């Protein structure tokens with residue numbers, strides 16, 4: 001093992017090609033994905049539906065075999081049960097035996113981890129209670145809502161007190177309250193020092209959950225790195241709110257928009273919302289003085305993850321090529 | 331507010347044969363539990379018990395000295411068949427159901443080897459079929475008693491061999507279900523069973539100097555292949571010998587059991603080989 005001991009997960013040029021249909025047509029679900037996850041880190045694995053997230057995760061858990069590349073899980077091959085013992089996995093839209101009760105599902109899982117019955121007896125009700133399932137502990141899963149199943153899934157992923165949590169779309173399919181609860185739970189687990197690898201196709205609510213992201217589109221990485229690095233570059237943009245003078249508004253607007261780099265985002269009455277490169281700020285302020293307008297607010301634009309995502313993913317899917325410069329994918 | 335209960339590390343017992351046995355029995359237990367909720371299983375069981383009871387009425391039609399014989403024949407033929415039908419029906423969906431309902435995805439990433447999972451499924455179904463055989467045998471023994479007969483050691487031995495046959499068919503079902511979808515795997519398992527039951531006939535026909543096997547060389551080749559590929563299930567059916575009062579040598583049972591278990595081992599090993607590398611998508 002040549003890798004650092006604190007690399008708990010490493011994908012090395014991972015690729016997976018499925019063969020479908022009678023003629024064995026190739027579908028490249030994942031192409032050349034490389035990443036590492038260090039102990040205590042939380043990595044968001046993002047991408048639109050069908051971008052290859054679940055396929056990658058199935059490779060990491062040895063449910064399917066990669067067609068190319070290598071995976072190290074705690075320094076071992078994923079087919080090694082001992083390595084998998086340190087992982088808590090939440091499948092996408094988890095399904096369990098619907099004729100079992102939550103306590104029975106967890107008991108079964110506990111046996112697979114070799115937890116003795118005293119530990120199981122103590123830990124299972126505790127976890128179910130912590131996940132708000134105390135009232136449903138002795139009901140069969142068949143009547144459970146999606147949110148409740150998700151919680152059973154999270155409970156079983158925590159049973160063995162794993163070092164690494166691999167969650168596939170933990171927030172999808174939940175109502176807003178459910179999303180908030182699961183998000184808070186994950187934040188809590190992160191504070192407890194769990195390493196996390198989770199996928200999502202929705203971005204708004206995961207920014208706060210991860211240190212780093214890897215964004216996939218059509219099986220390929222389009223952006224990768226620490227969130228702060230990825231989003232910092234876009235701090236080169238600024239946003240300005242300008243109040244126009246009472247007369248000559250059209251002329252004033254024309255003059256302001258003539259400043260190089262300035263774009264109109266929206267206009268509400270006599271107020272303009274402008275977007276401009278930060279180095280065009282002096283030019284804009286000069287023009288504002290010129291036309292007797294007022295600069296109400298000037299702030300640095302921090303691109304949201306969502307915008308970054310749309311910008312890069314859409315880019316790729318419109319012309320079908322990788323257009324992200326190498327420097328951007330750290 | 332913390333999620334974890336334990337501040338000291340939990341002990342996971344995952345190494346060694348004992349731990350493996352624990353996992354296999356956990357899977358077997360769950361398989362048994364699932365089958366225990368299967369309506370088809372109980373339906374079949376109920377219908378068979380009714381049929382056994384009905385054989386009392388049927389035997390009234392027979393001549394006095396034939397009454398016991400009719401009930402005996404009926405039980406020896408029907409009980410194994412019902413268990414085998416159950417093995418085919420439940421065996422065909424044994425793995426497919428887990429994949430189709432996606433329950434497998436939550437289980438296999440746990441520290442369990444695929445082979446252990448497969449053995450657990452096989453063991454669970456085998457235990458279930460054993461239970462079914464025992465229940466049916468007890469009912470049948472009751473019917474025999476009502477007809478003035480009694481359950482003998484020879485009958486127990488005959489049903490013991492039937493259980494070996496049942497296990498063999500179950501292992502074939504396991505193999506086909508690791509390989510293909512339910513309908514196909516059910517059909518293939520039935521094929522093995524039906525051909526297995528008549529291989530001795532095929533054999534006899536090939537020895538004969540007349541008939542299609544003697545006259546058409548292609549049929550002869552086909553016959554040879556079938557006989558070689560499919561276990562000879564007549565080994566496990568000693569009802570005729572029992573009725574004829576032919577005493578079988580004591581080592582017949584040992585040999586027959588070993589023959590059956592080798593086939594079971596062969597099918598289970600093949601299933602492991604197939605399942606181990608299969609993409610579970």
Ligand SMILES: Nc1ncnc2c1ncn2[C@@H]1O[C@H](COP(=O)(O)OP(=O)(O)O)[C@@H](O)[C@H]1O
Pocket residue numbers: 018019020027028029047048049050051052053054055056611
């Ligand atoms: N078993 C399979 N056979 C063929 N194609 C598949 C299979 N599983 C996934 N794919 C394809 O691989 C791509 C990635 O799928 P998936 O990993 O499920 O994406 P995501 O989880 O990001 O939504 C999709 O185009 C999907 O159609």
Ligand SMILES: [Mg+2]
Pocket residue numbers: 050053054055092169
């Ligand atoms: Mg997915």
